[in-house]
Amino acid sequence: MTTTTPELVRPRPPLARNPLSPLMTLAGRRFQLSARTPRELVVPLLTPILFALVIAPALKEALHTGSAYEAFVATGTIGLLIPLNTMFAGLGVLVDGETGARAELLAAPIRRPLLVLANLVVAFAITALQVAVLIGVAHLRGIPFDTTGTGTLWFLAACSLFTIGMYGAAETLAARVPRTEEYIARVPAIAIVPWFLAGSLFPITALPVGLTWIARFLPLTHALALVRYGLLSDPAGLHAIWRMHSVTTMAALSLLVVGAFAALLLAVAIRVFTRTAVR
Amino acid sequence: MHHALEVHQLAKTYPGGVEAVRGISFEVAAGEVFGMLGPNGAGKSTTIGMLTTAVRPSSSSARVAGHDVVGRPLAARAVSSVVFQEAVVDRSLSGRRNLEIHARLWGVEPRDAGPRITELAAALGLAELLERPVATYSGGQRRRLEIARALTSRPQLLFLDEPTVGLDPRIRAELIDLIAGLGDRAETTILLTTHYLDEAERLCDRLAVLHDGRIVALDTPHALRAELGDQIVELRVAGDGEAALGVLAQDGIAGADAFRVGSTVTVPLHGRPAADAIAGIEQAGLHAVAITTRPPTLDDVYLRLTGGQLAA
Numbered sequence: 001m002t003t004t005t006p007e008l009v010r011p012r013p014p015l016a017r018n019p020l021s022p023l024m025t026l027a028g029r030r031f032q033l034s035a036r037t038p039r040e041l042v043v044p045l046l047t048p049i050l051f052a053l054v055i056a057p058a059l060k061e062a063l064h065t066g067s068a069y070e071a072f073v074a075t076g077t078i079g080l081l082i083p084l085n086t087m088f089a090g091l092g093v094l095v096d097g098e099t100g101a102r103a104e105l106l107a108a109p110i111r112r113p114l115l116v117l118a119n120l121v122v123a124f125a126i127t128a129l130q131v132a133v134l135i136g137v138a139h140l141r142g143i144p145f146d147t148t149g150t151g152t153l154w155f156l157a158a159c160s161l162f163t164i165g166m167y168g169a170a171e172t173l174a175a176r177v178p179r180t181e182e183y184i185a186r187v188p189a190i191a192i193v194p195w196f197l198a199g200s201l202f203p204i205t206a207l208p209v210g211l212t213w214i215a216r217f218l219p220l221t222h223a224l225a226l227v228r229y230g231l232l233s234d235p236a237g238l239h240a241i242w243r244m245h246s247v248t249t250m251a252a253l254s255l256l257v258v259g260a261f262a263a264l265l266l267a268v269a270i271r272v273f274t275r276t277a278v279r
Numbered sequence: 280m281h282h283a284l285e286v287h288q289l290a291k292t293y294p295g296g297v298e299a300v301r302g303i304s305f306e307v308a309a310g311e312v313f314g315m316l317g318p319n320g321a322g323k324s325t326t327i328g329m330l331t332t333a334v335r336p337s338s339s340s341a342r343v344a345g346h347d348v349v350g351r352p353l354a355a356r357a358v359s360s361v362v363f364q365e366a367v368v369d370r371s372l373s374g375r376r377n378l379e380i381h382a383r384l385w386g387v388e389p390r391d392a393g394p395r396i397t398e399l400a401a402a403l404g405l406a407e408l409l410e411r412p413v414a415t416y417s418g419g420q421r422r423r424l425e426i427a428r429a430l431t432s433r434p435q436l437l438f439l440d441e442p443t444v445g446l447d448p449r450i451r452a453e454l455i456d457l458i459a460g461l462g463d464r465a466e467t468t469i470l471l472t473t474h475y476l477d478e479a480e481r482l483c484d485r486l487a488v489l490h491d492g493r494i495v496a497l498d499t500p501h502a503l504r505a506e507l508g509d510q511i512v513e514l515r516v517a518g519d520g521e522a523a524l525g526v527l528a529q530d531g532i533a534g535a536d537a538f539r540v541g542s543t544v545t546v547p548l549h550g551r552p553a554a555d556a557i558a559g560i561e562q563a564g565l566h567a568v569a570i571t572t573r574p575p576t577l578d579d580v581y582l583r584l585t586g587g588q589l590a591a
Contacts, residue, residue, distance in 0.1 A: 025383040029369065029376075036371040101377070103367045104428070107331050108384040109357035279293070279334045 022110040026118030033092060033100075034122060043088065045081065045130050052077045052138045059201075068232075071145065074138040075231050076200035078131055078159065079224045083166050083191035085130055089123035090170030094180050106277050113270045116171055120266070123167045124160070131159055135231075146233045154251055155230030161255070161262040162223040166191075168265030175272045194220050205240050216241050219261035222254035282306040283436055283468035284313070284330070288339035291325050299325040301492035302339070307468055307485075309435070314483030315472045318585050321489040323472035324364065327440045330470070331361050344435045357385065359436040360429035364444060366421055370414040374405060374424050377413060378431050385432035392431070399427040403457065419450030426457065430467070437461070439471035443478060451478075458482055476577045486577075488584045495584045500577055507536065507575035507583070508549040512556045515543045517566040532559040538583045545579055548572075 034041065056073035096102040105115055139145065147155070169190060177183045197211060198204070198220035204212050215221045225237030229251055238250040284307035291300040300322040307313040315323045328334030330341055332352040340347055346354035360381075368377055375396060382392035400406045403423045413421060422442065429437055442458065443451045455478055461467060473479050479486055480500045488496040488503075496503055516523045520542040527533035527546060537546045548556055553572040560567060 022384055025380060029372070029380050032372060032376070033369060099366075099370065101367050101369045101380075103333070103363050103365075104361070104381070105384070106333055107356055107359075107361045108381075109353050109386070110384055111353070278332070279328065 022108075023114050023118050023121070026105070026110075026114060027121040030092065030119050030122040031125070034089070034126060037092075041126060041130075043084075045085075045133065047077075047080060047084065049077075049134060049137060052134060052143070053141050056143070057141075068144075068234075070143045071232055072228070072234075073201060074134075074143045075228050076195075076224060077134065078227055079198055079200050079220050080192070080195045081130055081134055082127055082159065082163050082223075083195065083220075084187075085127045086123050086163060086166040086170045087173075087187045087191045089119065089126065089167060090174040091180065091183065093119060093171060093174035094177075094183055097174075098180065112274045112277055116266075116270050116273050119171065120164065120167050123170075124163055127163045128159075145231050147231050148233065151230040151233055153230070154226050154255070157255055158223045158226035158230065158258055161258040162219065164262040165219060165258065165265040168262070168267075168269040171269035172265070172272045175269070175276045194218050197221075199224055199237055199240070203236060203240055212240075219258050222257045226251060226254050226258070282342075283309045283311070283344055284341070284470060286326075286330070286341040289326065289329060289336055289341050290338045291322075291329060291334060292337045298492055300329070303487075303489070303492075303494045305487055305494065305497060307470060309468050310466075311484045312469045312471065312482055314479045314486045315470065315489055316474065316476070316479050316486055316581060317472075317489035318474060321585070322492040323489055324440055326489075327361070327438050327470070327472060330355075331359065331438055332356055358434060359438060360385075360432060360434040361438045362422075362425045362429050362440065362442050364440045366418075366425070368413045368421060368425060368428075371412055373410050374400075374413055374416070375409040377424065378409075378428050381428045382431045387432055395431055395433075396427075399430055403427045417450075418446055419453065422446065422450075422454060423457065426454075426461075430461075434467055437467045437469045439469060441472055441474070443473070443475065451475075455481055476581055480577045488581060490585045496580070503580045504575050504577060507547040507579055509574060510548045510553055510572055511575050511579060512546045512548060512553060512560070513543060513569075513571045513573065514546065514560055514565070514567055515569040517568050518542070520544055523565050526565060527560065530559060530562075532556055536583060538586075540582055542568075545582070547575065547579075 052074040056070045059073065060070050106112065135145070173183060173186060173190070177186065197207065197215050198218050199215060204215040204221060207215060221241060225241055228234045228237050229247070235247045235250065238247060238254060242250040242253060244250050286306070287304050288302045289300060289304070290302045292298045303322070303326065315326065317323050325334055329336045330343060330348060332348050332355060336349060340349045342348070343355040344358040346358065348355045369380070378396045378399070379392060382396065387395065400409050403426060405420070405423055405427055408416060408420055413424065416424065426442070439458065443454050446454060458469070458471070459482055461469060471482065483500060485497065485499050486503060487494045514523065520539040524533060524537060524539045524544045527537065527544065533544070533546045534549065537544065539545070546556060557570055560570065
């Protein structure tokens with residue numbers, strides 16, 4: 001064998017930079033990719049708007065209920081919009097892996113959980129925009145809201161944490177299933193079935209007893225109860241879950257449930273992503 | 280001070296017990312173009328995966344520019360870039376945006392990134408394409424963009440994983456010229472995997488031939504060829520090539536380094552006159568369809584070392 005004279009290299013010092021810089025770069029990239037796929041932005045909005053503007057008023061007419069029922073359903077559709085939107089955002093993660101730049105991002109000198117967090121930032125921003133559109137459109141349609149400063153905070157906290165948790169579920173699913181078709185096949189079970197059980201169209205106490213108990217354990221039930229408490233000053237959903245006297249205590253407990261859901265699902269998403277990223 | 284790349288007893292066994300890489304060791308000097316040759320499944324891509332921290336080694340480790348890929352993966356990734364076997368780009372974004380994202384993630388100062396992108400785009404013939412979505416690029420253009428992207432951060436080590444696979448012959452030839460130009464500049468150490476032997480011969484200062492997860496030869500292309508001597512006899516028989524090789528070995532015509540691929544038997548002469556060997560073949564009574572004498576090529580080295588397996 002022949003030998004070559006080795007030329008030697010001095011290790012370059014590690015990068016010293018703002019740790020938020022890669023997060024902003026990744027979030028900017030994800031936002032641009034989402035903006036170039038308008039269906040990702042529009043499709044999740046269609047069903048909730050249909051429910052809020054068409055089905056809720058139609059139910060009101062057919063069932064001869066008051067305008068409160070329209071508001072009940074309109075706020076309930078937020079519980080459909082958030083899961084649908086976050087699950088659609090998860091599709092982008094799959095596309096990254098199948099035909100996109102995921103391998104390049106994994107080769108970058110950044111901590112890999114940042115990839116999940118950057119996607120979350122964009123999913124969160126788009127979901128916030130869509131929830132604002134839904135509420136705005138419902139308001140223009142004449143659906144009444146009754147909120148206060150504190151109520152708005154309960155609403156924002158519940159929506160934010162529930163969005164984080166659902167995005168964690170989407171990212172976990174995207175890391176676990178190998179193909180888009182399999183991902184889409186699982187979306188109804190995750191995004192739609194809980195919505196019917198969580199008091200979206202009727203109070204959970206209207207369900208059979210067994211299902212009522214199941215509903216009490218769904219994070220979406222807690223999130224919707226908080227949304228209605230925040231936007232409609234209606235604590236009935238919280239009472240149906242906790243059966244306590246102090247509304248603030250019940251709201252805090254429900255927020256704790258949604259917060260735990262968010263923390264758990266996000267942690268699982270990061271762990272699953274980082275484990276599946278390295279073979 | 281370190282080699283650009285130090286690999287010591289690197290191994291990978293995937294879940295299920297598949298031993299993709301079985302304890303390979305080599306060093307690559309700064310500025311060297313080092314090739315890894317081998318059939319599909321030989322362990323080339325797994326080795327690149329371990330060196331780029333996408334695959335976790337099962338045992339031992341490797342250093343990229345002095346940074347341990349297991350202990351300091353961020354530092355190892357900071358000094359290297361990869362051009363992947365498949366297209367790995369954001370297709371709906373422009374070429375420029377793809378390069379900018381790489382520059383930012385690799386910590387290139389914004390004031391340096393713009394001029395660097397312009398310089399690379401000009402050098403790689405991408406200047407006119409840079410604002411277009413990558414989805415509109417041809418295969419060769421996209422591959423050039425990926426090479427430009429990898430160079431944006433001025434990596435000390437550039438990994439090219441089968442960079443010309445799937446390209447048409449003209450684009451492939453252009454790309455080989457381009458990679459040869461990178462090698463000539465000696466700013467960057469290059470590790471490339473391929474199963475195109477002409478490409479390896481043209482580009483690489485040294486070659487490791489991988490087979491079944493092990494390095495079965497490591498040397499310069501010239502030295503690898505020299506192991507087969509100056510001349511070989513290539514014999515194509517009408518019947519069973521394995522039987523023909525057995526006959527030639529029994530008669531003392533074929534040595535231990537003779538090999539067969541299908542019905543073609545290749546016999547290194549090692550200084551023996553070709554006429555003697557041909558006469559011996561005729562006396563052995565083999566039904567030869569064709570007999571050729573020629574200098575050995577890297578193909579011969581590769582086929583001998585990999586047991587005649589053909590790359591898919």
